[in-house]
Amino acid sequence: MEQDITEVVELLSSDKMSDLEQAVLKLNDILLELLPLIKGIRQSGAIQQHNRLSDFLALQDDFEFNIVSHLIHYYKKCWDTFESIDQEILLLSNRALQGLLLLHPGSRKVFHRRSNMLTLINFLRLPNEGEEEKTLPVKVTISFISTAIHVLLKDLKNVRVFEENEGCMLIIGKLSKSPGVSLPQSNMHQDLNFKIIEFLIFYMTEEHSISSSQEVRSSSEKAELLRPCFAEIDSLMENINSLKNLY
Numbered sequence: 594m595e596q597d598i599t600e601v602v603e604l605l606s607s608d609k610m611s612d613l614e615q616a617v618l619k620l621n622d623i624l625l626e627l628l629p630l631i632k633g634i635r636q637s638g639a640i641q642q643h644n645r646l647s648d649f650l651a652l653q654d655d656f657e658f659n660i661v662s663h664l665i666h667y668y669k670k671c672w673d674t675f676e677s678i679d680q681e682i683l684l685l686s687n688r689a690l691q692g693l694l695l696l697h698p699g700s701r702k703v704f705h706r707r708s709n710m711l712t713l714i715n716f717l718r719l720p721n722e723g724e725e726e727k728t729l730p731v732k733v734t735i736s737f738i739s740t741a742i743h744v745l746l747k748d749l750k751n752v753r754v755f756e757e758n759e760g761c762m763l764i765i766g767k768l769s770k771s772p773g774v775s776l777p778q779s780n781m782h783q784d785l786n787f788k789i790i791e792f793l794i795f796y797m798t799e800e801h802s803i804s805s806s807q808e809v810r811s812s813s814e815k816a817e818l819l820r821p822c823f824a825e826i827d828s829l830m831e832n833i834n835s836l837k838n839l840y
Contacts, residue, residue: 594648597623598658605663610674613667617686620660623649624692631696653697661693661700668712675727687736691743701748710754713740717763721785731781735788738764742795749800749807761815762822764792794833 601623604616630646652658667686671678694701704710716737719729729737741760745752755761768789797816800809810818812830820826 594645595652595658598649598652598660601660602658602663605660605666608670610670610678613670614679614682617667617682617689620664620689621685624689627696650697653693653700659700659703661690661697661703664690664693665703665709665712668716672712672715680730680733684733684736687733687740691740694743694746698747701744701746701751704744704748704751705754707754707758710744710751710760711758713737713744714755714758714760714763717741717760717767721767721782731785734767735785738788738792742792745796749802749809752796752800753808756815756818761796761819764789765819765823768823790833793829797830797833 597619601616601620604612604619607613607616627646627649630644634646653660656662664686671683704713716729717734719725719727719734721731721734722728741755741764745755768786797812799812802809816826816830823829
């Protein structure tokens with residue numbers, strides 16, 4: 594496993610987009626290989642020692658081999674060479690990043706650093722259509738919102754960094770700007786609206802600190818943070834609370 598991870602890390606250290614994309618593909622292959630072992634954990638509730646999954650997780654505790662920290666370089670390169678990126682590989686990277694954060698929650702600390710968080714937030718700033726130099730397909734925006742949820746999950750430090758850098762406002766702003774357009778595009782915008790609502794249900798949940806040093810905000814405090822960019826926040830919160838009651 595160390596050899597496989599080393600190969601991914603070395604590819605992610607390259608400035609060539611072809612190498613970075615190859616790293617994402619190889620990472621995806623590794624995660625697919627680990628999938629049966631992950632399913633085994635769900636059934637047995639324990640990780641067998643000295644299998645490839647336990648080796649993989651142990652390596653993620655080492656900064657040298659931590660894939661999430663190295664994957665940031667790929668996203669920065671995508672931003673710098675946006676017009677020529679393979680967006681299917683970008684989607685694959687987002688899914689891989691989501692899986693990594695679920696497998697190794699400690700990797701979320703990578704996003705405690707503002708510059709790393711901004712690397713993801715920048716993609717949320719992009720419009721989904723128009724004449725701007727950079728636009729992002731709706732399906733890729735949806736993928737980045739899902740990735741944001743995985744980054745913020747059970748990590749209040751990341752939530753605060755995301756808030757401070759307008760991440761929440763950017764997401765809710767897309768809800769108010771999603772246009773009513775003709776099919777099949779309208780279905781994709783509907784999916785975007787659903788994903789934004791999913792994010793807001795997650796974000797507006799009451800927070801519980803596991804440390805006295807963690808800053809906790811109530812749902813009402815978070816609603817006030819969003820009010821400047823979304824005046825209809827009270828109505829939206831009523832609708833979200835109604836949806837919560839269905840579950």
